[in-house]
Amino acid sequence: MDETHLGMVISNKSAGDGHKVKRSKDSKDVIYFPREEWVIVENCHEAVKTEKEHAKVQMFFSRVITTTPKKRGSRIYPLSGLVKCARCGHTMVVRYRSDNKTIGQILPCWYKDKYGTKCSNSGGKSMIAQTFILGELALYEKELRLSTSGDIADNKSLVKEIDMTLTEISKLERKVTKVNELVEEEFYTMIEARQRKAEIKVALDSAETKLNLLQLKLDNSKEMTDIERLNIIDKFQVQITKGNLTDTELNELYKSIISHIVWNRKDDTYVIEVNFL
Numbered sequence: 001m002d003e004t005h006l007g008m009v010i011s012n013k014s015a016g017d018g019h020k021v022k023r024s025k026d027s028k029d030v031i032y033f034p035r036e037e038w039v040i041v042e043n044c045h046e047a048v049k050t051e052k053e054h055a056k057v058q059m060f061f062s063r064v065i066t067t068t069p070k071k072r073g074s075r076i077y078p079l080s081g082l083v084k085c086a087r088c089g090h091t092m093v094v095r096y097r098s099d100n101k102t103i104g105q106i107l108p109c110w111y112k113d114k115y116g117t118k119c120s121n122s123g124g125k126s127m128i129a130q131t132f133i134l135g136e137l138a139l140y141e142k143e144l145r146l147s148t149s150g151d152i153a154d155n156k157s158l159v160k161e162i163d164m165t166l167t168e169i170s171k172l173e174r175k176v177t178k179v180n181e182l183v184e185e186e187f188y189t190m191i192e193a194r195q196r197k198a199e200i201k202v203a204l205d206s207a208e209t210k211l212n213l214l215q216l217k218l219d220n221s222k223e224m225t226d227i228e229r230l231n232i233i234d235k236f237q238v239q240i241t242k243g244n245l246t247d248t249e250l251n252e253l254y255k256s257i258i259s260h261i262v263w264n265r266k267d268d269t270y271v272i273e274v275n276f277l
Contacts, residue, residue, distance in 0.1 A: 006054055007047030012039040032115055036176055036197050055212065077104060078250040079126050079261070085109040086264035086271065087202070088119045089209050094126055103127075106263060120202075122265040129261055129272055136274040137257070141233050144226045158218050165211045172204040206264065210273070213262060217275050229277065232256055 003010060016028040075095070083092040083106055093107040104126030109119035143157065176197055183193045236257050239245070245253070262273040 003054070005048045006042075006051065007045055008040055008042045009044040010038055010040050012037060034194070034197060034201055036201070055215070076248045076251050077126070078247055078254060079104070079106070079129060080251050082251075082254060082258055082261050083126075083129065083263050084213075084260045085111065085119060085121045086206055086209060086262045086273075087121045088113075089212075090119070092121075092123065092263060104130075120266075121263070122267075124265055124270065128270060129263065132272045133254070133258070133261070133274050137233065137236075137276070140274075140276050141230065144230050144233075147226050158214065162211065162214045162218065165207055165214060169204065169207045169211065172200055172207060175200050176204075210262070213260075213275065217259065232277070 012033060014032045016031050077094045077096070079094045081091060083094060084090070085092050088109060088111045090109065090111040092109055095105055095107065097103045097105050106123040106126050106129065108123040109121040111119045113119075179188060179193050179196050179200070182188045183190065188196065236253060239253050240250075257276055259275040259277050262275065264271040
């Protein structure tokens with residue numbers, strides 16, 4: 001996970017004393033600086049991994065195998081294990097409401113980083129995600145049928161979405177540079193600049209998370225043919241109409257067509273992305 005393995009040296013990540021016991025009475029509490037304020041010097045020593053390998057390691061540990069907390073219990077719900085937080089990449093908890101065992105809930109993201117900061121992603125009714133899945137599935141099926149008839153190239157829409165996300169990241173990075181310039185021009189104070197950059201960083205982290213997931217999906221997109229995907233979708237559509245399926249059976253059914261669902265909610269605004277297998 002360590003970026004110094006890429007051949008770089010990083011400083012100015014924090015200031016103060018982080019020790020809880022062995023520290024002098026005059027020492028100040030530790031302060032962690034945002035990444036924009038780190039001093040990063042590249043090519044300082046031999047790298048032991050490439051940028052691409054580093055990205056795969058990050059994806060593997062922070063998104064692919066990350067699990068929900070143990071308090072979720074052993075019960076399986078229709079979307080258990082499928083809902084990923086768009087802001088931190090962790091798996092969100094799904095369960096029924098305590099006062100109504102027929103209404104499914106996606107709970108607010110439980111994750112806290114190493115500094116104790118809780119993820120700000122809100123939850124909501126799981127039926128919102130399930131309804132969205134069916135709508136996206138209809139579009140995905142149409143795209144697959146066009147693809148098998150030769151009307152569109154494989155992964156064309158996925159590559160286009162990656163390009164759009166890269167453009168969004170570039171714009172956000174330019175905004176950070178602009179804030180730094182405005183500090184030099186004394187338009188912003190240091191406190192105002194730090195707050196503004198923190199706001200931009202939230203959007204930037206979300207965009208980078210989306211990019212990593214898109215690239216992972218692109219890498220894995222050739223593992224099965226479009227004809228095989230259509231056959232699985234046909235089976236899914238037959239099974240999903242049955243009214244006597246258990247929660248575990250529904251979960252297995254959703255997992256037969258979905259890699260993961262990216263969930264992002266702020267107030268009454270939902271941004272959901274369904275990543276099909």
